[in-house]
Amino acid sequence: MNKSSIYLFVLFCLLLTSCVSTNDMIYLQNKNETTSESILPSNNKPYRLQTNDILNVTIKAIDSKLVEIFNVANTQNNTNISEPSNYFNGYVVDDHGSIRLPLLGEINVLGYTVEEVRVKIETQLNEQYFKKEAGIFVIVKLSGFRYTINGEVLNTGTKILYQDKVNIMEAIANSGDITVTGNRKDVKVIRRYAQGTETFSIDLTNSNAVNSPCFYLQPNDYIYVKPLKQKSWGTGKTGVESLTTIISILSLATTTYLLLKN
Numbered sequence: 119m120n121k122s123s124i125y126l127f128v129l130f131c132l133l134l135t136s137c138v139s140t141n142d143m144i145y146l147q148n149k150n151e152t153t154s155e156s157i158l159p160s161n162n163k164p165y166r167l168q169t170n171d172i173l174n175v176t177i178k179a180i181d182s183k184l185v186e187i188f189n190v191a192n193t194q195n196n197t198n199i200s201e202p203s204n205y206f207n208g209y210v211v212d213d214h215g216s217i218r219l220p221l222l223g224e225i226n227v228l229g230y231t232v233e234e235v236r237v238k239i240e241t242q243l244n245e246q247y248f249k250k251e252a253g254i255f256v257i258v259k260l261s262g263f264r265y266t267i268n269g270e271v272l273n274t275g276t277k278i279l280y281q282d283k284v285n286i287m288e289a290i291a292n293s294g295d296i297t298v299t300g301n302r303k304d305v306k307v308i309r310r311y312a313q314g315t316e317t318f319s320i321d322l323t324n325s326n327a328v329n330s331p332c333f334y335l336q337p338n339d340y341i342y343v344k345p346l347k348q349k350s351w352g353t354g355k356t357g358v359e360s361l362t363t364i365i366s367i368l369s370l371a372t373t374t375y376l377l378l379k380n
Contacts, residue, residue, distance in 0.1 A: 142302060142346070145287070146325045164231045165260075165336045168312060172208040172261035173217060173232070175239065180253040187220045204261040221247065229312060232258045265335055267293045269343035270300030284335050286320065286327075290343075296322075301344040307332040308340040 141147070167173075177188040209217040215228025222242055227235045236258040243254050262278040272294025279292060286307065296302055307318040309332065318332035327333055335341075 142323065143298065145302065145322050146327060147323050148325050162334045164233070166229050166231055166312075167211055167215075167227050167235070168310065168338065169211050169213055169215060169228065171211045171337070172204055173211070173227070173235070174204065174208050174257075174259050174261050175217075175219065176257040177239075177243070178253075178255040178257070179248070180251075184248070184252060185254070208261045232260060260337060263335075264337055265289055265339045265341065267341040267343070269341075270297045270345050271295065271343055272297060285333055286322070286335055286341065289335055289341060290322075296343050299346050299348055301346050304344060306342040306344070307335070308342070309336060310338055310340075 175188070177185045179185045209219065211217055211227055214224075214226075216224045216226045218224055219239070222239065225235075225238065225242075227238075230238070236256050239258065240254060240256040243256070244250065248254050259282075262280050263282070263284050264276060264278050265284070266276045267289060268274045271290065274293070277289070277292055279288070286305070290296060302322045303324075305320050305322055307320060309316050309318065318330065320327050320330045320332055332339070
């Protein structure tokens with residue numbers, strides 16, 4: 119084998135190893151799996167409130183004047199809810215796990231679901247302040263679905279989506295998608311609980327990812343997308359970029375050799 123053939127072979131190997139494979143970029147591939155499992159109920163548990171969460175509480179009645187005192191924060195136009203207004207007008211879960219409502223005072227909500235909090239407030243109002251004929255109707259919602267995403271995505275940072283459930287695919291799409299050099303096969307999700315944190319790993323190129331306990335996010339989840347090795351090599355993301363880099367290196371080496379030889 120002559121030197122030219124050796125150089126071409128080395129160049130071909132470098133191109134193969136430096137490019138990002140298509141299989142590393144396609145989401146939810148079947149990968150020869152013949153069975154399809156449904157998402158287990160344990161994988162989609164309801165979120166339980168933690169300290170620093172912000173709740174929006176709305177109380178309605180047949181006669182709206184009866185519950186005006188509870189809805190001072192909601193008397194303004196709610197069609198354009200902003201994050202600052204949620205912060206100032208919502209009910210923040212304090213360090214003791216409680217929120218403070220007019221008349222009702224301190225209500226412990228730590229570890230409760232929003233539905234359990236709704237029932238708790240509605241029951242307390244009907245027992246202490248109103249008759250059944252008042253038609254008390256309580257709505258309790260988290261002030262947006264908040265998560266943080268970092269790493270190899272186009273738009274990092276803390277995001278808020280105004281919906282009750284968010285899966286990791288929606289969260290990534292809302293962040294501009296994973297970059298070409300992002301590792302879709304080992305995305306980390308760090309989840310906070312009252313007793314500590316838990317770290318999950320999910321392969322988004324595998325269709326079985328929908329059965330992962332972290333496919334459906336919980337509020338305050340932290341997502342980290344690691345870079346592929348190709349990024350640290352700096353050879354380029356595509357075959358053209360890699361070829362350009364290698365040609366540049368070879369040209370520099372050849373020029374240096376000729377200068378030193380002369």
